């Protein structure tokens with residue numbers, strides 16, 4: 001099948017009179033080799049129901065349709081959501097494999113089919129909340145590869161004790177093992193973004209606890225990194241009333257109270273939550 005190249009992307013945009021929106025992160029991939037590579041990196045196979053967020057003009061969607069059993073594409077921009085089935089019907093002999101949903105990805109809680117793999121060139125300003133939201137609401141998502149701003153990719157895949165380690169790294173680690181999966185040149189986009197991009201791959205892992213524990217853990221993570229230079233006993237003092245109360249909780253959790261949040265893996269935050277009082 002024909003994948004979309006630079007000329008087709010520009011033609012489609014011109015026909016729609018589309019001026020790419022910065023606030024919606026509309027930077028379209030114009031190099032079909034990149035799309036093929038992303039689908040291959042995600043190891044999408046014939047039994048996969050692929051979920052794509054922000055299909056845009058369809059570059060990645062077409063590559064996904066070639067490999068997946070079916071594709072569910074969630075697009076916030078109504079012009080793009082309306083055009084996509086028409087583009088696919090023109091270029092692909094099984095357009096029924098595609099379902100397009102015109103919605104904000106953050107407002108999606110159910111889908112017509114359980115997705116197994118997430119493959120997306122995510123809108124950069126909401127990439128972390130979208131990824132965490134999807135991991136939370138679609139437990140059938142087993143693996144995925146997403147393209148995000150390079151700094152965000154580094155943060156998502158960061159390990160404790162590094163400068164990039166922070167809220168996105170620990171929260172993503174609740175759901176999945178996350179790894180960097182390569183860089184993508186600015187020149188493959190139209191319009192070219194003013195930031196670099198990277199791919200991030202994830203594989204779901206069993207969660208360390210139930211929803212009640214997760215909410216507690218995420219509140220502690222937010223507090224620990226709100227003042228990342230502070231020791232945990234001080235960073236958690238607002239949550240627990242005083243630094244001595246926080247220190248007592250940390251000692252019970254067998255965590256050194258003088259450590260900073262950036263030293264702890266997700267399991268350390270879970271240990272704190274397990275002995276901490278309910279704060280809701």
Ligand code: SAM
Pocket residue numbers: 024025026027028029030053054055056057058059060074075076077080103104105106120121122123124126
């Ligand atoms: N996948 C296309 C590609 O690679 O050429 C377009 C990727 S572009 C970086 C991001 C896309 O996400 C745009 O089509 C934009 O309209 C869409 N988008 C932005 N915010 C969204 C949201 N909250 N939910 C769903 N789609 C969104």
